[in-house]
Amino acid sequence: MDIRKLVKKEVAGLRAYNAKEIPCRIKLDANESPYGFADAVKAVSGIRTNRYPDPEAKTLRQLLAKDLGVETGNILFGNGSDELIYYLITTFGGPVSYPVPTFSMYGIIGQALGEEKAEVPLDKEFDLDTDTFMDAVRKRKPKLIFLSSPNNPTGNCFSTDRILKVLEASRGIVVVDEAYQPFSSEKGMLPLLKDYRNLVIMRTLSKIGLAALRLGFMIADPGIICEVNKVRLPFNLNALSQAVASAALKRKKEFRASIRTIVSERGRLLEGLARIEGVMPFPSEANFVLLRVDDPDRVYASLLREGILVRNLNDAVKGCLRVTVGTPKENTAFLKALKKIARSSK
Amino acid sequence: MDIRKLVKKEVAGLRAYNAKEIPCRIKLDANESPYGFADAVKAVSGIRTNRYPDPEAKTLRQLLAKDLGVETGNILFGNGSDELIYYLITTFGGPVSYPVPTFSMYGIIGQALGEEKAEVPLDKEFDLDTDTFMDAVRKRKPKLIFLSSPNNPTGNCFSTDRILKVLEASRGIVVVDEAYQPFSSEKGMLPLLKDYRNLVIMRTLSKIGLAALRLGFMIADPGIICEVNKVRLPFNLNALSQAVASAALKRKKEFRASIRTIVSERGRLLEGLARIEGVMPFPSEANFVLLRVDDPDRVYASLLREGILVRNLNDAVKGCLRVTVGTPKENTAFLKALKKIARSSK
Numbered sequence: 253m254d255i256r257k258l259v260k261k262e263v264a265g266l267r268a269y270n271a272k273e274i275p276c277r278i279k280l281d282a283n284e285s286p287y288g289f290a291d292a293v294k295a296v297s298g299i300r301t302n303r304y305p306d307p308e309a310k311t312l313r314q315l316l317a318k319d320l321g322v323e324t325g326n327i328l329f330g331n332g333s334d335e336l337i338y339y340l341i342t343t344f345g346g347p348v349s350y351p352v353p354t355f356s357m358y359g360i361i362g363q364a365l366g367e368e369k370a371e372v373p374l375d376k377e378f379d380l381d382t383d384t385f386m387d388a389v390r391k392r393k394p395k396l397i398f399l400s401s402p403n404n405p406t407g408n409c410f411s412t413d414r415i416l417k418v419l420e421a422s423r424g425i426v427v428v429d430e431a432y433q434p435f436s437s438e439k440g441m442l443p444l445l446k447d448y449r450n451l452v453i454m455r456t457l458s459k460i461g462l463a464a465l466r467l468g469f470m471i472a473d474p475g476i477i478c479e480v481n482k483v484r485l486p487f488n489l490n491a492l493s494q495a496v497a498s499a500a501l502k503r504k505k506e507f508r509a510s511i512r513t514i515v516s517e518r519g520r521l522l523e524g525l526a527r528i529e530g531v532m533p534f535p536s537e538a539n540f541v542l543l544r545v546d547d548p549d550r551v552y553a554s555l556l557r558e559g560i561l562v563r564n565l566n567d568a569v570k571g572c573l574r575v576t577v578g579t580p581k582e583n584t585a586f587l588k589a590l591k592k593i594a595r596s597s598k
Numbered sequence: 599m600d601i602r603k604l605v606k607k608e609v610a611g612l613r614a615y616n617a618k619e620i621p622c623r624i625k626l627d628a629n630e631s632p633y634g635f636a637d638a639v640k641a642v643s644g645i646r647t648n649r650y651p652d653p654e655a656k657t658l659r660q661l662l663a664k665d666l667g668v669e670t671g672n673i674l675f676g677n678g679s680d681e682l683i684y685y686l687i688t689t690f691g692g693p694v695s696y697p698v699p700t701f702s703m704y705g706i707i708g709q710a711l712g713e714e715k716a717e718v719p720l721d722k723e724f725d726l727d728t729d730t731f732m733d734a735v736r737k738r739k740p741k742l743i744f745l746s747s748p749n750n751p752t753g754n755c756f757s758t759d760r761i762l763k764v765l766e767a768s769r770g771i772v773v774v775d776e777a778y779q780p781f782s783s784e785k786g787m788l789p790l791l792k793d794y795r796n797l798v799i800m801r802t803l804s805k806i807g808l809a810a811l812r813l814g815f816m817i818a819d820p821g822i823i824c825e826v827n828k829v830r831l832p833f834n835l836n837a838l839s840q841a842v843a844s845a846a847l848k849r850k851k852e853f854r855a856s857i858r859t860i861v862s863e864r865g866r867l868l869e870g871l872a873r874i875e876g877v878m879p880f881p882s883e884a885n886f887v888l889l890r891v892d893d894p895d896r897v898y899a900s901l902l903r904e905g906i907l908v909r910n911l912n913d914a915v916k917g918c919l920r921v922t923v924g925t926p927k928e929n930t931a932f933l934k935a936l937k938k939i940a941r942s943s944k
Binding site for chain 2: 256258266268284286292302304332338365450463466473486489490491492
């Protein structure tokens, strides 16, 4: 029996996520926060491990709704935003459209679920190319459009007026993935939620110190939440993550302080990078910086020899690496190492 | 914009899981273990909340592989078995076949993913009706067959020779869901894994004291694991649950003791139920008992008035309730209350 012949053809064509663990001293590859909430894990102490978690995550839901200024019925939780992408595509089907380069999961999950993909290249400033996008919307009639803003891996926000054009032209659902919004100077789409019934906003706790928990959420009209909730696995949010997230969300000062530090360090990183010959950083509204270098494969390998792990994006964005903003010390070490590597290449 | 018109028709026809929380004193409705692992939650203390979890769950994987006597490459983890059902149907597609009555998620997830369902009634002893099942296999050619054994909610194991007949006749994947196997006197299908390349075994930690964690796993030929892994979300298992499960799995004595108590209490429950007039319990190899009563809706409501929550299955299995085995004290209280209710109905 050849198992591969039993598999859906779209799945057969997929490759599993590369989970290779690369040993390093300074980990700047995964857009994690360098700051965690060590104390918040104590919140698990009262949990009865034998009981199923609250399928509605009521405590966490109320905290979050209050923070965001929305109703509890506007929120749906996922085991990370990845799971929300799964649920959205399961609910609405395809075609699934998104600009490229962007977060790879829209395409991977779309393919896993057997849906058509409509990829539209970004313009030269990595902004939405409205003409091409509108054309795709008209011709392919996507059921779902995913816009990551700030966009991973380019780091910029898409222009609000261009996002609005897409929202107005689309007869399907437009998902604005705001995973990196906390690091941005832009407000994001939340204030516009009431004006667009086809708008879904995705957020996550993964970039702001809680990646270990797997906790993403979407904010949308209750009509959308109600439909997506039909395909949600009832106990998708384990009790431990619910408890730790609830405890951490109360520490607003810590959240704000860590975000402030990361944003300030991003500025220092950008300045430092701009001063290194042969390196061109792109502006960033996220907790990472995209940079173009002369020989990305060599620079990536040389950094790793120094114990510094970044993301080599040469496949997706020609000539580019992506570096996560680390602690001040980590960023200094990264800049120093890169300067040395750039110099040695001449 | 009418959101419902955008939704896939199979999803529009679904109802969301009923998450209504019913206050009670004694909770015997969800097939949870009455015994937890309070100490194991301490294992989260070292976790860095800001880092993504190990996508391969290596520590837990090695512990489990050793316990089960399989290779680490035979195991794939899910955020509960529910997620594994999602992944299996995403990977292989439909038709999806299963006997009824059984665990509702096979049908719900199959429908959410837009696949055809082929339901086959069990025989009068709640065993597989091989003739009808073979007929369905020949005619509908299911890509996936789900057999819950011990079966939820009937409590019995299917005859091994009948399961083997299905395995041999099927040209698709046969998933034997052994969520309740730890409570059974039967060995389960694990010893037969090497003989059947199309066999998938599902297990879970949810029934043996760790439902809060959401941790299911499947065991199969690496060829199957490799394909399903393509549709698995890379970080589907949060770091907290990984740590707590790893700590709990080391407490083999506690696991065994709690299972022994539950099995022994199941025996006492069955004897007690058989002695109550108007009540007919079915034999059970699981941590719950199915019972037929004269007026299930009334009995369910009367028990709840006493603070005892069981599952009313009158919709799925006419005349039946399902009660989870609780602590000795809880079981005694349940039997006493049921006796009183049965008497008052005459």
